[in-house]
Amino acid sequence: MVESTLTDPTTPSHSNSGSHADPTAQSTTSVGIAAFAVRSRFVIANGMVEEVRAAFRNRPHLVDVAPGFVKMAVLSPSDRPEEIWLMTYWTDRQSYVNWHGSHLYRSSHAGIPKGLKLIGAETEIRQLDVVCT
Template structure:
């Protein structure tokens, strides 16, 4: 299994709007080939920080999704005017060992 973690920090006090956007997301990734699940977490003491974790059967499945038009469409629900802290965005790829 391949895991992708995207980390970002909201710069302009829109963290609750981002939470709502994730809760009400269009679920476009759910039917992507190789997609397993998605989790979004935020530290209790840093509510403006988000970790988006997606689980895939393999790296190729993730890459196909990331290059698709549906990937772009899946971000349409993000709040207008959202600003992220520069230099705090990070995408990391992992090999899943066990659960």
């Protein structure tokens, strides 16, 4: 299911300024080609933006060794810093499903700052097919 047009936030935008990149080449990492992505979006309700950002910067990297994991990016809209988007990229949907149901997934959330409050109505998880990168 394609939820929206997805561009890879860690890949520079392509332009027609003399670049002769192979238009058929796909973005890969040492793990594999990203064919599936998940966007987890949440909004911080109680001003703990810096604590949440620090928690992501200091995360235990447990997902990094999950089978099928390609990469992760943590983003925040420039005009709304309390909103966080967690983008994970996977080789396939089943790899994400397996990770999401694992004990390592639960352990990866141990660093959530104590006292964090979210706006529940604005929490959302979207599964996306990667069309191209």
